[in-house]
Amino acid sequence: MNRSRQLRAAEIFDECCELDPAQRDARLAEVAIADAELKRDVEKLLEAHANAGSFLDEGAAAYASQEMAGSLEATLAGTRIGPYRLVRELGRGGMGVVYLAERSDDQFELQVALKLIQDRFHQEAFQMFQRERQLLANLKHPHIARLLDGGISNDDRPYLVMEYVNGQPIDEHCQNRDLSVQERIHLFLQACDAVEHAHQNLVVHRDLKPGNILVDREGGIKLLDFGIAKVIDPASSEDTTNTVAPRMTPRYASPEQVSGASVTTLADVYSLGVVLYELLTGRSPYGESTSSRVKLEHAITRGELPRASFMARAVLARSASGGNSGNDEAPSDSSHGMARRFLSLPGALRRDLDMILWRALAVESKDRYASARDFADDLRACLEHRPIRARAPSLRDVATRFARRNPVATLASLLAVLGLLAGFLISHRARLQEEIQRERAEELFRSSLELNTSLFTRYVDRIKELPGSSRLTVDMIQELVTSLELLHQQAPEDSTTAYQLGNAYFQLGDALSNPNRANLGDQQAGLVAYEKARHVAERLHAKAPDDERHPSLYALVLDRIGQWHLSRGEFDESMEVLRQAWSVLQDGPESDATSRVSKTILVRLGRVAGLRGNHTTALEYLQEALPRAQDRFAATRLLHDHLAVADTHLAITSCYLNLERYEDALTEMDVNVEIVESICAKDPDNAAFVSALAMGLEVRARAFRALEEPELAKDDLLRALDLLDELRMADPDNRQLLLLAANVTFGLGECNELSAESFDESDEDVRFSVEEARSWFEQCQQLCEEMIRRGAQSQEQEYVARCREKILRCDRRLRVLAESLDEPAQ
Amino acid sequence: MDSRDITQSLARITAGDRQAIDLLFPAVYDELRRIAQRMMRREPANATLEATALVHEAYSALVDQTQARFESRAHFLSVASQALRRILIDAARRRSSLKRGGDRQRITLGGIHAGESESQKALDLLELDDRLRELQEDHPERARVVEMRFYGGMTHEEIAAVLGTTTRTVERYWAFARAWLFQQIEEGRSDPQRQRAPSSLQVVVS
Missing domain, CATH: 1.10.10 (Arc Repressor Mutant, subunit A)
Structure with missing residues (x-):
């Protein structure tokens, strides 16, 4: 040109x-x-x-740091620091730059790693540095890189000289060599031994992470930077404040380091736990929270980390569901391989490792292993198939640990305060009336109650969805009911208060006994609450049938009463109440709320019809409900409404199963599971969503079983079981979860029975399958007995009987098998 | 050169005396290098050297604030942009010759990898510099816009003040220069013949 x-x-x-x-x-x-x-x-x-896209948009700044680093390095290479000559840069971290250096006054060649700290020291810090340095220099262990020397450079920057380790971080090493789980643990044990040695010598590492746990050329572990965190950041080690210096990543830090509490050797135990967790599952125990510092710190101090098995399954599920290849959160091939490997361990070993990690990663340091040695001992025990010390968490453990850490706990204390306020108002009402003018007192009383009511209403909705909140939800609603009853007494004609009261009774009934929500499983109390709600709603509806809130509340209450009868097998009563609900809705004004409730009623009518054996009628009800649910979701895009669509598919499935249309059932369940998975992906902490997924998987497994696909059914059931384990850890009182777990274990038993039938009779595999079936039935029986202890139900009694029968059958088969196995040996 | 001299040369530059730039340049160059190195030392790991922060720090270190007006500040920033460009190119050259020596192996320690970052792979600063020089021949003002914006992190208002034009023109200049450079570098990539001449590696600035 x-x-x-x-x-x-x-x-x-x-x-x-x-x-x-x-x-x-x-x-x-x-x-x-x-x-x-x-x-x-x-x-x-x-x-x-x-x-051109973003070409040059970033500005030279992005390159500047790299280039300046280069130029700085070029200036320093060849420089002398103390008796050392810098050869080249090895790496840089939050605290400073590490150089490969040589001792320049020595006759023999000695290569060392010299860490030049970026900050200059104050005088007292310097003395502390000297003292600590001496202590560290005394630390001698084959798996600890020795501190050789240290001093202050000409420009007043402290430096440390360490044994130079030509090695690779432990995680990279394991990944590159594709080591087995057992090999990984053996390697990790060396690190535990080194940490234990240091602890014996009163040195805490404070910054254990894969980058500090190297594997050298000979395949042995070398721990770097022991005690350096304290030496370098003396201010931070003055026990209380700022323990994790802002420039360090907290990914491996213990909760006490993140929260700034005092740090002991137990902080290192925790960090070791995080490292092992990653080595075994390929993922951080904090999952995606590692993406931001704030989220990460929150996750660390909150605790309640998913069991390693659960994480491994999640890794597999995620890579199975594919996801877009461009997504950085998709697990890499290597973590996929690790997860698969971990899951293919024998069940007992895997459960032990889950327990061991659970123990090492306890938020409260006193709940952890008391030392790195105890941690290592348990790992050795589990590798050698000896019993481990970290016992399974009892429900009580879980409950107390939970109460300490969960946000629900914080809300619980709020509840206590609000309860006190209400109590104070009630008991001082008379005094208040005397002291202030009566009218004023009433006004004050009323407005305080209203405040109380609105606070409760707001928090109840929030906490309902937290896992483990059943008990608290009930307590809160009960408080709310108390406030509202008082308000209602004062002004019985006020329809808003009456409506709120009816709604509160309704919510209380749900929290006590609704089998489709997290609930306490108190059926009688639940019915009492629903009946109270019915009483209020009926009167409201009679008084002002055109208020659109009234028919929907009334119909919903009737729906729950219908459901209650249904759960006791009282189909006729249930049908009657539901028909009544339907007519309330048909006669009343049409609105968003009523159309939503009609859908609920249709679904319920379908269910009752199904249980009475009229599956074709049921299907008709449900197919009428489905488009309503879909329209609703299309209009709101709310996750809850999406879940309602999935629930309708679930109900339709149950008709198909009963009509023995298994292929149709499977099609419906694929839709259900897909929807619920997408909901869970959007809100993974929502207990209601996760339990819906567990339920969907359980029902889909039924379709697989019916189609004689026991292996596919087992996959779904095992996944459901993991989800349920997590949910039950957080919410041990939830009856719905217990029942679902019973269904899942029973299903697993039946799957194994089914696989046993497909093997040749003489095969050893048959015995395994039957044994496994037996143990699942046993677990199911235990779960049912647990439920019966909490209030017997006909359904569970029947279940127990079925389990017993199945167990007997397994035993018979095992005897037959044992005989036929013995024969050839004789 | 003390603060008064600097402020004076800045006044001359602002008044249109281009020769005064040569007087000011060495002082700015040294100051920027000093600040940059200090920043690197302070925070080597997550050093996001903000060009804007850098030049502004140099400005407050060198220039008597009470004397300076917006235009003269803009002129200072433009000199600083040139200096920063030079610093970065010098560093890149040194690095490039080091790399050719081939003794940089990838070693990890403390979890940090000494190696090339993604952005470096994506853009070769030395090549960009050569192309920018070519652009300078036909479109000196447009090339200066790149220098001031890309290296100096200056805003369009500041650049407009230096060039004595409107921000709208600056935007047009930037659009053209960016498209031109992008096109040249893309073509260079598909045609190895046109890649950077090795001669530019020989220049070593101490």
Whole structure:
């Protein structure tokens, strides 16, 4: 391009940038008449303009740090620090730069790692540094890189000289060599031994992470930077404040380091736990929370980490569901491989490892292993199939640990305060009335109660969805009911208060006994609450049937009463109440709320019809409900409404199962599971969603079983079981979860029975399958007995009987098998 | 060169005396290098050297604030942009010659990898510099916009003040220069013949 064309091209480019595409084409066509080549040049530039993306947007700043690092390094290489000559940079971290260095006054060649700290020291810090340095220099262990020397450079920066380790971080090493779980643990044990040795010598590492746990050329562990965190950041080690210096990543830090409490050797135990967890599952125990510091710190101090098995399954599930290849959160091949490997361990070993990690990663340091040695001992025990010390958490453990850490606990204390306020108001009412004018007192009383009510209402909705909140939800609603009853007494004609009261009774009934929500499993108390709600709602509805809130509340209450009868097998009573609900809705005004409730009633009617054996009628009800649910979701896009769509598919499935249309059932369940999975992905902490997923998987497994696909059924059931384990850890009183777990274990038993039938009779595999079936039935029986202890139900009694029968059958088969196995041996 | 001299040369530059730039340049260059190295030392790991922060720090270190107006500040920033460009190119050259020596192996320690970052792979500063020089021949003002914005982190208002034009023109200049450089570098990538001449590696600035 000659110069004048260059300039013309720039001018035309400028012009074109201001024009819209049509005008631009016209302008370029005009240019082409005079100079076709000029047009092409401008077009190319416009194309480059369009394709340039973020080219140069970032500014040289992004490159500057790299380049400056290079230039700084170039200046320092060859520099002498004390008796050492810097050779080249090895790496840099939050505290400073590490160089490979040589001792320049020595006859023999000694290569060392020299860490030049970035901050200059104060005088007292320097003395502390000298003392600590001496202590560290005394630390001698084959798996600890020794501190050789240290001092202050000419420009007043402290430096430390350490044994130079030519090695690889433990996680990379395990990944590159593709080590087995057992090999990984053996390697990790060396690190535990080294940490134990240091602890014996009163040195805490404070910054254990894979990058500090190297594997050298000989395949042995070398721990770097022992005690350096304290030496370098003396201010931070003055026990209380700022223990995790802001420049360190807290990914491996213990809760006490993050919260700034005092740090002991137990902090290292925790960090070791995080490292092992990652080595075994391929993922951080904090999952995606590692993406931001704030989230991570929250996750660390909150605790309640998913069991390693659960995380491993999640890794597999995620990579199985594919996801977009561009997604950075998708697990890499290596973590996928690790997760698979971990899951393929024998069940007992895997459960032991879950327990061991659970113990090492306790939020409260006193709940952890008392030392790195105890941690290592348990790991050795589990590798050698000896019993481990970290016992399974009892429900009580879980409950107390939970109460300490869960946000629910914070809300519980709030509840106590509000309860006190209400109590104070009630008991001092009379005094208040005497002391202040009566009218004023009543006003004050009323407004305080109203405040109380609105606070409760707001928090109840929030906590309902937290796992483990059943008990608290009930307590809170009961408080709310007390406030509202008082208000209602004062002004019985006020329909808003009456409505709120009816609604509160209804919520209380749900929290006590609704089998589709987290609930306390108190059936009688639940019915009492529902009946109270019915009483209030009936009167409201009679008084003002045109208020659209009234028919929907009334119908919903009737729906729950119908459900209550249903759960006791009282189909006729249930049908009657539900029909009544339906007529309330048909007669009343139409609104969003009523159409939503109609859908609920239709689903319920379908269920009752199904249970009475009228599956075709049931299917009709449900197929009428489905589009309503879908419309609702299309309008709101709320996750709850999406879940309602999934629930309808679930109900339709149960009709198909009963009509023995198994292929149709499977199609419906695939839709259900897909929807619920997508909901869970959006809100993984929501207990209601996760339990819906467990339920969906359980029902889909039924379809698989019916289609004689026991292996596919088992996959779903095991996944459901893991989800349930997690949920039950947080919410041990929840009856719905117990029942679901019973269904799942029973299903697993039946799957194994089914696989036993598909093997050749003489095969050893048959015995395994039958044994496994037996143990699942046993677990199911235990779960049912547990439920019966909490209030016997006909359904569970029947279940227990079925389990016993199944167990007997397994025993018979095992005897037969044992005999046939013995025969050839004789 | 003390603060008064600097402020004076800045006044001359602002008044249109281009030769005064040569007087000011060495002082700015040294000051920027000093600040940058200190920043690197203080925070080597997550050093996001903000060009803007850098030049502003140099400005407050060198120039008597009470004397300076917006235009003269903008002119200072433009000199600083040139200096920063030079610093970065010098560093890149040194690094490049080191790399050719081939003794940089990838060693990890303390979890930090000494190696190339993604952004470096994505953009070769030395090549960009060569292309920018070519752009300078035909479109000196447009090239200066790149220098001030990309290296100096200056705003369009500041650049407009230096060039004595409107921000709208600055935007147009930037659009053109960016498209032009992008096109050249893309073409260079697909055509190895056109890659950076090795001669530019020979220049070593101490």
